[in-house]
Amino acid sequence: MKRENVRKRQETKPFDPADYPALQEFFPAYLHQDFAEEYGSAMDALKGFLGDASGDQILQVKEEWSAFRRALRNQPWAEVQTAITGLGSAWLPENESQLQEWDKLFANAEA
Numbered sequence: 001m002k003r004e005n006v007r008k009r010q011e012t013k014p015f016d017p018a019d020y021p022a023l024q025e026f027f028p029a030y031l032h033q034d035f036a037e038e039y040g041s042a043m044d045a046l047k048g049f050l051g052d053a054s055g056d057q058i059l060q061v062k063e064e065w066s067a068f069r070r071a072l073r074n075q076p077w078a079e080v081q082t083a084i085t086g087l088g089s090a091w092l093p094e095n096e097s098q099l100q101e102w103d104k105l106f107a108n109a110e111a
Contacts, residue, residue, distance in 0.1 A: 013071075015079070017086045020068055022060035028088035035090060042091040046102060050109050059111035069103065 017024055030045040039045040050058060068087075072080050080099075081092055093099055 015071060015083045015086070017083075017088075019071075020064045020087060022057070022064045023068060023087045026061050027084070027091075031089040031091040033090040042093070042098070043101060043105070045091075046105060050105070055111040058109055062106045062109060062111065065102070065106055069099070 026049060030039070030049045031042060035042065035045045039048055049061070053061070068083070072083055077096070080096075085092065
């Protein structure tokens with residue numbers, strides 16, 4: 001039993017914003033403190049990014065978003081919010097369904 005617990009702790013790496021450099025560029029650029037005035041909503045800010053960015057930038061952000069979502073799956077909501085603000089976002093999502101909307105938009109976005 002003890003060996004299994006050690007293995008689980010080793011597999012569960014703490015969240016580190018440095019693991020997500022593309023998201024660290026995206027969040028403060030599009031979800032800064034004035035994003036609501038500039039874009040109207042976080043979803044519209046994401047759509048703005050998808051319209052502005054190059055294919056490579058979109059691909060990098062999509063890949064990191066997927067990794068971010070996997071890393072924080074089943075974590076308490078407060079930890080998810082802390083991680084998002086830790087990436088430089090002024091937007092604080094209210095619930096999981098808002099992130100699921102982003103998942104869908106990213107899934108349909110062409111890089």
